[in-house]
Amino acid sequence: MQGVPPEDEIQVEGLEAEIDRPNLPGRVVARHSAEELYDSLASDLLVHSANCVREFGDFHLALSGGRTPFPLYERLMYDPRFRALPWRRTHLWMVDERAVAFEDPLSNFGRIKEVIVDHSDIPPEQVHPMLASLPDAGARYERELREALGWRPKGHDRLDFVLLGMGPDGHTASIFPGSPALHEKDRLSMDVPPPTTVAPAVPRCTLTLRMINASRFIAPLVMGAGKRAMLSRVEAGASPDEVPIAGLKPVAGELRWYLDAAACL
Numbered sequence: 133m134q135g136v137p138p139e140d141e142i143q144v145e146g147l148e149a150e151i152d153r154p155n156l157p158g159r160v161v162a163r164h165s166a167e168e169l170y171d172s173l174a175s176d177l178l179v180h181s182a183n184c185v186r187e188f189g190d191f192h193l194a195l196s197g198g199r200t201p202f203p204l205y206e207r208l209m210y211d212p213r214f215r216a217l218p219w220r221r222t223h224l225w226m227v228d229e230r231a232v233a234f235e236d237p238l239s240n241f242g243r244i245k246e247v248i249v250d251h252s253d254i255p256p257e258q259v260h261p262m263l264a265s266l267p268d269a270g271a272r273y274e275r276e277l278r279e280a281l282g283w284r285p286k287g288h289d290r291l292d293f294v295l296l297g298m299g300p301d302g303h304t305a306s307i308f309p310g311s312p313a314l315h316e317k318d319r320l321s322m323d324v325p326p327p328t329t330v331a332p333a334v335p336r337c338t339l340t341l342r343m344i345n346a347s348r349f350i351a352p353l354v355m356g357a358g359k360r361a362m363l364s365r366v367e368a369g370a371s372p373d374e375v376p377i378a379g380l381k382p383v384a385g386e387l388r389w390y391l392d393a394a395a396c397l
């Protein structure tokens with residue numbers, strides 16, 4: 133039996149094998165386990181936030197809802213390695229929101245508040261929920277963005293870090309196939325009708341692709357085999373009208389995908 137590695141060692145070798153990562157625009161970080169992937173993303177977020185605070189005195193972070201990022205958000209709060217995140221200097225923005233009360237489990241902000249806002253020392257005036265139930269939510273949010281970012285030197289008046297997810301129909305934020313938020317040239321955020329491709333079918337408010345693409349760092353976090361097919365369409369050069377996340381093209385920032393092995397092709 134000498135020379136034959138025990139079975140658990142064989143599995144470990146398998147786990148360490150190179151992941152066949154898809155050839156997506158920007159950089160691709162691929163990790164075998166969810167924990168490793170959250171760690172990589174959280175470490176990049178930490179470095180990036182520290183650089184922004186050093187350069188500008190503050191850090192503008194936009195977070196998504198959906199299911200995928202919540203274990204990451206929890207990790208940011210309980211893992212001592214990420215305790216240095218500069219919450220006191222952070223402005224917390226929403227990537228998108230559903231037109232429901234914050235107490236509703238479908239509310240992105242409601243859940244982010246429970247996990248992050250309520251357990252950090254972020255000043256309340258730096259927390260920016262989207263009031264998606266109001267008829268002019270997009271216009272209100274745009275005013276708030278312009279006002280808060282207007283203090284920055286010209287050219288730096290943009291979001292610093294935008295964490296995105298991807299739906300099974302290729303949507304990102306609440307930018308669904310065929311959405312006007314894909315082509316909007318001026319608006320930073322807008323109201324959109326209920327999606328027809330995924331649940332829940334409630335109206336939403338979303339950052340536009342223009343606003344997301346202007347950001348300093350764009351981080352789509354995509355996990356699970358159910359997302360593979362859409363990633364291969366992005367890799368094949370799908371049109372953003374059909375696969376909205378294919379419209380991610382930073383103007384002067386970085387696009388870095390975070391994928392687990394199951395999502396890789």
Ligand code: 6PG
Nearest residue numbers: 196197198199200297298299305
């Ligand atoms: C939302 C999101 C949305 C989400 C994707 C992925 O409010 O629905 O912001 O863009 O990120 O739908 O959702 P999952 O992480 O649940 O797959």
